Amino acid sequence: MLQSDNRVVLQSLHGVVVVPLPDPLGQDFLSELNAQLLQYLHQHSVKGVVLDMSGVALLDGADFQNLHRIWQTSTLMGSRLVLAGLQPGVAATLTMLNVDDSWTTPALSVEHAMEKLR
Amino acid sequence: MDKVQRMRILAARDTSLAVFMAQDVAKQAGLRPIKVAALATAVSELTTNIIKYAGNGLVTVQVVEKRYRKGVEVLVQDRGPGIADIEQAMKDHVSTSGTLGLGLPGTRRMVDEFELQSQPGEGTLVRIVVWA
Numbered sequence: 001m002l003q004s005d006n007r008v009v010l011q012s013l014h015g016v017v018v019v020p021l022p023d024p025l026g027q028d029f030l031s032e033l034n035a036q037l038l039q040y041l042h043q044h045s046v047k048g049v050v051l052d053m054s055g056v057a058l059l060d061g062a063d064f065q066n067l068h069r070i071w072q073t074s075t076l077m078g079s080r081l082v083l084a085g086l087q088p089g090v091a092a093t094l095t096m097l098n099v100d101d102s103w104t105t106p107a108l109s110v111e112h113a114m115e116k117l118r
Numbered sequence: 119m120d121k122v123q124r125m126r127i128l129a130a131r132d133t134s135l136a137v138f139m140a141q142d143v144a145k146q147a148g149l150r151p152i153k154v155a156a157l158a159t160a161v162s163e164l165t166t167n168i169i170k171y172a173g174n175g176l177v178t179v180q181v182v183e184k185r186y187r188k189g190v191e192v193l194v195q196d197r198g199p200g201i202a203d204i205e206q207a208m209k210d211h212v213s214t215s216g217t218l219g220l221g222l223p224g225t226r227r228m229v230d231e232f233e234l235q236s237q238p239g240e241g242t243l244v245r246i247v248v249w250a
Contacts, residue, residue: 024134058137058155060162061221089155096156097163097224098210 006032010040016117017041017079018110020052025059030066034073041077048117049074052110054085064099071103080105084113122180127196133165136177140192147181147188148250156228157190157248163221164194164244171220172198172241182247189230189249197241204236 006028011018017040022029037049051067053059059067067083074081084107086094094101107113123143125136140161144154161177168175175196182191201207201220210223222244226232231247 024137026134027130057141058158058162060159060166061224062166087151087155089152092152093156093159093228096227097159097221098227099224 015047018050025063048080050113059090082113084110127168127175160225160228163225172196191247195243200238201236202238
């Protein structure tokens with residue numbers, strides 16, 4: 001549960017919302033992202049959401065739980081969500097934490113994620 | 119002898135500072151990025167427990183050496199309520215409140231050495247080591 005500032009950037013690209021995630025993530029940022037994404041998905045028709053994880057060096061259990069909530073929000077708003085660019089260390093620690101990752105749609109990069117959402 | 123770094127955990131933001139401190143020491147000790155990530159995540163899990171359950175605590179980080187091999191040792195201690203059933207706390211489970219529980223089994227898997235001492239009413243001490 002790391003702390004960071006709450007500046008959320010939502011980029012629209014070919015009908016997909018791309019969100020670069022900062023490092024560290026933190027509960028405040030993820031709560032703010034969830035709120036802003038909910039509002040955006042309510043106002044715009046989008047094919048999907050890509051969370052760009054390439055800059056995130058650490059993801060603990062609480063962060064992962066918050067990402068799950070964001071996935072639930074997106075899904076309930078009729079949008080697919082892809083986690084793009086997970087660093088090897090993050091992927092390794094998630095497997096060691098034994099978290100439920102059955103909901104995730106991973107992609108190697110934002111470009112790969114965009115292809116998945118086509 | 120490498121310097122011992124200490125940090126008091128008094129508020130949620132201190133967990134980030136403790137993670138940065140551990141990351142810096144791990145990089146200086148020559149740990150690979152994947153091991154730095156594991157150590158940092160373990161420190162995040164343990165210091166988050168301090169905030170959630172004890173309110174405040176102390177983190178100590180130092181470089182250690184064994185047979186010419188460097189590693190990073192982290193002690194995370196608090197004087198909180200302690201853990202009544204350590205065996206149960208070390209099992210993978212989801213708590214009844216829907217949270218991830220203490221995250222201790224995952225933390226143990228992320229590090230090379232893991233020791234937990236706890237007495238109900240007296241607090242908890244966790245020692246972890248990640249070797250280069």
